[in-house]
Amino acid sequence: MILNKVYTLVFLRNEQQILLGLKKRGFGVNKWNGFGGKVEPKEEILDAAVRELKEECCMSVRKHNLKNIGNLQFTFEGEALMMDVRVFSATSFVGDPEETEEMLPKWFDYDKIPFEDMWLDDKLWFPYLLKDKLFYGRFHYQGYDKILNYTIQELNSMERK
Numbered sequence: 001m002i003l004n005k006v007y008t009l010v011f012l013r014n015e016q017q018i019l020l021g022l023k024k025r026g027f028g029v030n031k032w033n034g035f036g037g038k039v040e041p042k043e044e045i046l047d048a049a050v051r052e053l054k055e056e057c058c059m060s061v062r063k064h065n066l067k068n069i070g071n072l073q074f075t076f077e078g079e080a081l082m083m084d085v086r087v088f089s090a091t092s093f094v095g096d097p098e099e100t101e102e103m104l105p106k107w108f109d110y111d112k113i114p115f116e117d118m119w120l121d122d123k124l125w126f127p128y129l130l131k132d133k134l135f136y137g138r139f140h141y142q143g144y145d146k147i148l149n150y151t152i153q154e155l156n157s158m159e160r161k
């Protein structure tokens, strides 16, 4: 039986730049990514997204300003776990990004996104994010540095059937 764990992943954006954070510890250490983490038991997904963003880079966003733009599912060869990552984007937010014990935030121009220091899958679905398209991706990894197979598609809506 596969254990399904839900995660959030939030990207703050403006006209010229996107905010990424360098993970300082734990899963994905030394990779640039959006901000997010595990949804706690009984926690609403949007509440988790707001909480993780605040915890990881001290930025505040209102739930209604979070747009669900994607869903990423990750499995790992030999592991009975599926990471079900709900991806959000926001252009309205409050605060100045601050380094925390988990993340070092930095704004990146859209043509300078550091894909070589990000998860391998990111460069496959970022084009959807950057063009404001909704997307679904499924990636099966061997370890954390090799994708054995994947599918990715544009969606018309994020509604779950």
Ligand SMILES: Nc1ncnc2c1[nH]c(=O)n2[C@H]1C[C@H](O)[C@@H](COP(=O)(O)OP(=O)(O)OP(=O)(O)O)O1
Pocket (backbone or CB within 6 Å): 007, 008, 009, 010, 026, 027, 028, 033, 034, 035, 036, 037, 038, 074, 083, 085, 119, 120, 121, 122
């Ligand atoms: N392959 C890939 N591409 C893009 N983004 C991700 C992955 N794998 C991932 O896990 N992620 C994202 C999903 C989450 O936003 C984070 C991982 O969350 P994590 O840091 O493990 O969760 P926390 O709840 O913050 O963990 P603690 O360290 O606080 O226990 O990366």
